[in-house]
Amino acid sequence: MRKFIGDSLTFNIPTLFKFHHKPTSPTETKSLQLLKDSLIGYCLITCESMAIPETPHTTNKLSNKLNKRPRNLITLFSFTTTTTTTTTSSSPCSSSPSESMMEENIKNAEAIIHKWDINGDSYTRFISIFQDNTREATVFINCVKGLHRAMHFLVSNDPRSEMLAVAQRLMKIAMKRLEKEFHLILSDNREYLEPRSVSSWPSRLSWSSTESEDERKLQISVSDVESLSMIAISILRLIADTMISCGYGKECIKSYKMIRKSAINEALFHLGIQPYCYFHIKKMVDASHFEYHVKSWLNAVPIAVKTLFHGEKFLCDYVFTSFVEIRDSCFENSTEGALNLFTFPELIATRCKRLKSETIFVMMELYDSISNLWPEIESLFSYESVSSVKMQALSSLHKLGDSIRTVLRELESSIHNNSSKLTVSGGGIHPLNDSVMTYLSSLAEYGSALSDVIVDDLPFKEQSPFLESYMECLNTDEVSPPAVTVKLAWIILVLLCKLDGKAKFHNYVALSYLFLVNNLHFIIEKVRETNLKSILGEEWIMKHEKKLKQYVSSYESMSWNKVISCLPENSVVCPEKVRDCFRRLYSTFEEVYGKQTTWIVVDEKMRDKMKASIANRLVPAYEEFYGKHLITLSEDERCMKMLTSLSPENMANCLSVLFPGSPVILRNSGSFSLTLPTVSVSQTSRPFR
Numbered sequence: 001m002r003k004f005i006g007d008s009l010t011f012n013i014p015t016l017f018k019f020h021h022k023p024t025s026p027t028e029t030k031s032l033q034l035l036k037d038s039l040i041g042y043c044l045i046t047c048e049s050m051a052i053p054e055t056p057h058t059t060n061k062l063s064n065k066l067n068k069r070p071r072n073l074i075t076l077f078s079f080t081t082t083t084t085t086t087t088t089s090s091s092p093c094s095s096s097p098s099e100s101m102m103e104e105n106i107k108n109a110e111a112i113i114h115k116w117d118i119n120g121d122s123y124t125r126f127i128s129i130f131q132d133n134t135r136e137a138t139v140f141i142n143c144v145k146g147l148h149r150a151m152h153f154l155v156s157n158d159p160r161s162e163m164l165a166v167a168q169r170l171m172k173i174a175m176k177r178l179e180k181e182f183h184l185i186l187s188d189n190r191e192y193l194e195p196r197s198v199s200s201w202p203s204r205l206s207w208s209s210t211e212s213e214d215e216r217k218l219q220i221s222v223s224d225v226e227s228l229s230m231i232a233i234s235i236l237r238l239i240a241d242t243m244i245s246c247g248y249g250k251e252c253i254k255s256y257k258m259i260r261k262s263a264i265n266e267a268l269f270h271l272g273i274q275p276y277c278y279f280h281i282k283k284m285v286d287a288s289h290f291e292y293h294v295k296s297w298l299n300a301v302p303i304a305v306k307t308l309f310h311g312e313k314f315l316c317d318y319v320f321t322s323f324v325e326i327r328d329s330c331f332e333n334s335t336e337g338a339l340n341l342f343t344f345p346e347l348i349a350t351r352c353k354r355l356k357s358e359t360i361f362v363m364m365e366l367y368d369s370i371s372n373l374w375p376e377i378e379s380l381f382s383y384e385s386v387s388s389v390k391m392q393a394l395s396s397l398h399k400l401g402d403s404i405r406t407v408l409r410e411l412e413s414s415i416h417n418n419s420s421k422l423t424v425s426g427g428g429i430h431p432l433n434d435s436v437m438t439y440l441s442s443l444a445e446y447g448s449a450l451s452d453v454i455v456d457d458l459p460f461k462e463q464s465p466f467l468e469s470y471m472e473c474l475n476t477d478e479v480s481p482p483a484v485t486v487k488l489a490w491i492i493l494v495l496l497c498k499l500d501g502k503a504k505f506h507n508y509v510a511l512s513y514l515f516l517v518n519n520l521h522f523i524i525e526k527v528r529e530t531n532l533k534s535i536l537g538e539e540w541i542m543k544h545e546k547k548l549k550q551y552v553s554s555y556e557s558m559s560w561n562k563v564i565s566c567l568p569e570n571s572v573v574c575p576e577k578v579r580d581c582f583r584r585l586y587s588t589f590e591e592v593y594g595k596q597t598t599w600i601v602v603d604e605k606m607r608d609k610m611k612a613s614i615a616n617r618l619v620p621a622y623e624e625f626y627g628k629h630l631i632t633l634s635e636d637e638r639c640m641k642m643l644t645s646l647s648p649e650n651m652a653n654c655l656s657v658l659f660p661g662s663p664v665i666l667r668n669s670g671s672f673s674l675t676l677p678t679v680s681v682s683q684t685s686r687p688f689r
Contacts, residue, residue, distance in 0.1 A: 102150040103163045106170065109143040109150075113174045116140060130181050130235050131188075141242055144174045148246050175248040182239045182252055186259040189232035236319045244323055253326060256319070260312065261333045267308050268337045271300035275340055281347040294362055297344055298369055304341055305373045309334050309380050328383045338381070338389040345370060345396040349403040357414075360407040361442065367400040368449040401453045408454070408487065411439070415494050423505050426600035427515035429522050430502060436495050437523055440488060441530035450535075454484040485535050492523060492536075510559035511599060517551045517610075518602050520544060525603065552610060559596065560614055563589050567625050578629045579636050585622070586642045593654055601659035615655045623648040 118125050129137045147167055154164040243252040273296075274280075312334050320327035345366040352359035370377070370393055381389040415436060424430050443450060481489075499519050503512040524544050527533055533541070566585035568577065601607035626648050633639040 099153070099158060099161075102153045103161075105146045105150045106163050106167045109147045110166070110170055112136070112140055112143050113147075113170050113177075116177045117173050118176050118180050119173075128181060128184055129177070130185065130239075140174075140177075141238065144171070144178070144242055144246065147171055147174070171246060175243060175246065175251065178239050178243050179248070179251045179255060182236065182243070183255040183259070185232055185235055185239075186255065189229070190259075190263060233315065233318055237321065240319050241322060244320075244326065249323070249326060253330060256330055257333050260315070260330070261336075264308065264312060264334055264337050268300075268304065268341070271303060271308075272296040273300055273304070273337070273341055273344075276344045276347055281344075281351050291362075294348070294365070298365055301341065301369055302373060304338075305376050305380070309338060310376065313380055328385045331383065332385045335386050335389055338386070339392050342370070342389065342393040342396050346392075346399045349396070349399040352403060357407050357411055357439075360404055363400050363404050363407075364443065364446045364449060364453075367397060367404065367453065368446055370397055370400075371449050371452060404453045408491070411436075412491050412494055415491070415498055418498060421502075421505055423502075424515065426598050427506065427511050427518055428600050428602055430499060430515075430519055432502075433495065433499060433519045433522060436491070437526040440491065441526050441532055444488070444531040444535055447531060447534070451482060451484045454487045481537075485537070488532065489536055489540065496520070496523070508558075508595065510555055511595075513551050513555035513558060514599055514601070517548065517555060517606070518600070520548050520551060521603055521606050524548065552613070555610075556614060556617070559592055560618060563592055563618060564621060567621055575632045575635075578632050579639055582625075582629070582633055582639055582642065586646055589646065589651070593658075596658060599659060607659045611655055611658050614658070615652055618655070619648055619652050622651055 114120060115122060116124050116129055129140055147170060151164060151167045151171065154161045154167065158164070240252050240256075243249060313331050316327050316331040320330060345363075348366060349363055352363055374393070374397075377390060377393050381387060381393075415432070418432060420432075422431070499516065503515045506512045506515055524541060527536055527544075528541060563585060566581055566588050568581050573581070601610055626643075630643070633643055
């Protein structure tokens with residue numbers, strides 16, 4: 001047989017390379033080249049495994065042709081899991097296996113397997129066959145496959161054969177070597193098997209299936225040969241396929257799980273993820289470094305999901321692509337670390353629910369982070385063996401949602417129950433209004449996440465004509481507003497009602513209306529300038545701007561109408577009546593203006609509009625009266641002094657300096673008990689970031 005194979009080699013190879021058929025298409029060119037390359041590799045492996053005496057003619061022919069091919073290790077370690085025909089078990093003249101052929105297969109495999117025996121005396125026990133002898137690694141793998149087929153044949157045809165016992169012993173030696181190689185490659189190439197490297201593979205690899213095979217095969221470009229991670233992972237797959245097919249999957253899986261679990265834990269540690277429990281969270285929340293830990297988690301979780309676990313899943317899927325159950329079992333390695341990762345938000349939600357309301361921003365960040373990553377989480381942990389991770393992430397979302405809704409209900413209750421009689425000097429912005437609106441505008445920055453949290457969480461159970469009228473401004477195109485819109489509009493309504501009650505604590509009715517003007521305008525501007533606008537809508541703003549105009553009109557009526565009413569209605573009056581009207585106008589203006597020198601309008605544009613409105617109502621009417629009765633008034637000495645100090649120009653000047661936009665000055669007449677986050681009034685971004 002050996003002589004025949006040797007002869008066929010020396011005859012067929014020259015014939016192959018003398019074949020000068022010119023291909024007619026690129027496809028035919030590629031096919032011919034692949035055929036040549038395959039035959040070269042086949043012949044080389046056959047020479048080595050059959051120990052054919054090398055001659056200068058055959059060796060040079062093979063070497064020259066082989067050296068012209070790219071030294072592609074990935075091509076060398078074929079990815080397909082279909083069994084490759086061992087060169088020693090077939091020959092050009094063999095049509096079906098026989099016992100003698102199988103026994104010869106075993107004898108031929110014995111030399112190469114003993115050569116790489118890890119317990120042998122040869123130097124080979126100290127080196128790696130796959131890293132240092134890639135050509136012989138192919139021969140070794142083919143020998144193992146041929147040995148496996150021989151064992152199957154003997155078990156079926158001659159189970160008492162002595163050669164079967166020899167084959168079993170050789171198989172154990174071979175599996176020990178492969179187990180060592182598998183462990184060695186996993187350990188030594190750890191840096192090349194990092195998730196950051198492996199997770200980018202799917203974008204560079206594509207899957208395809210042929211009509212003759214159901215299994216998937218990777219199509220890899222020549223440029224990818226330079227990637228050491230690809231080389232390592234392809235060798236791992238080759239060894240795993242061989243060991244599992246030969247019944248030694250347990251040993252292979254044990255090495256894989258041990259090393260990869262260590263790698264996952266180390267990666268999570270470097271990301272700042274530590275084992276979490278309620279006791280640690282309690283200490284963390286109570287300490288000053290709470291924010292640091294939460295930010296570390298927020299930075300780590302997208303990397304862990306998109307890089308670490310994604311890369312680990314791809315590694316499992318690739319190495320064990322032919323064995324679904326083993327693939328799922330190995331990815332289960334990620335469960336412990338992933339469960340710990342997604343337990344953190346649930347523990348935070350449980351703890352923060354009983355803390356200050358500012359922790360809602362922490363919970364919103366956590367909720368938003370998991371929510372954004374949910375498609376990846378659901379895809380990665382879809383296997384039943386790792387579904388507990390998906391359930392834990394979902395549980396954290398539910399817990400966070402419950403806690404956020406609880407905090408919002410407590411916020412509403414705190415506003416409603418606030419009994420402080422604190423008044424703001426000059427009718428400025430009340431601290432309650434400032435805190436609540438800054439709080440809500442910051443909360444609105446979470447947009448879609450907030451909409452997911454507030455679902456069917458209506459703030460009231462029974463409708464009333466007042467509520468129906470108020471909620472009309474939230475409906476657009478006769479479509480019911482979303483729950484988040486109703487909830488935030490309701491909280492603002494509770495705030496407005498509370499501010500309306502606090503307006504009564506001011507000494508003057510006009511000042512009460514000015515207080516309402518300032519505070520309602522502040523609310524409208526907060527809504528207009530932040531994401532609250534997209535939640536509440538333009539209709540809400542228009543409705544409250546109309547209410548604001550009513551407040552302005554009420555303020556003007558309650559303060560400046562008294563001054564205007566001092567002017568005579570009839571143009572023809574007696575001189576004494578004129579002087580009496582002027583004296584009353586002067587004293588009334590002095591009284592009203594004197595009170596309002598400390599009143600404020602916070603917004604500059606609003607302040608200018610209100611001063612212009614007052615001046616337009618008062619100055620022209622007074623100017624007409626002044627010009628018409630100036631001579632009459634000049635005849636009276638007392639009126640003459642008043643005329644000098646209250647000319648139309650002086651009145652206009654006095655009105656122009658009304659309502660300075662002074663800082664808020666508090667006059668304490670009670671305690672302010674509502675606890676809200678301390679954030680800047682001008683802040684419109686997420687306060688936790």
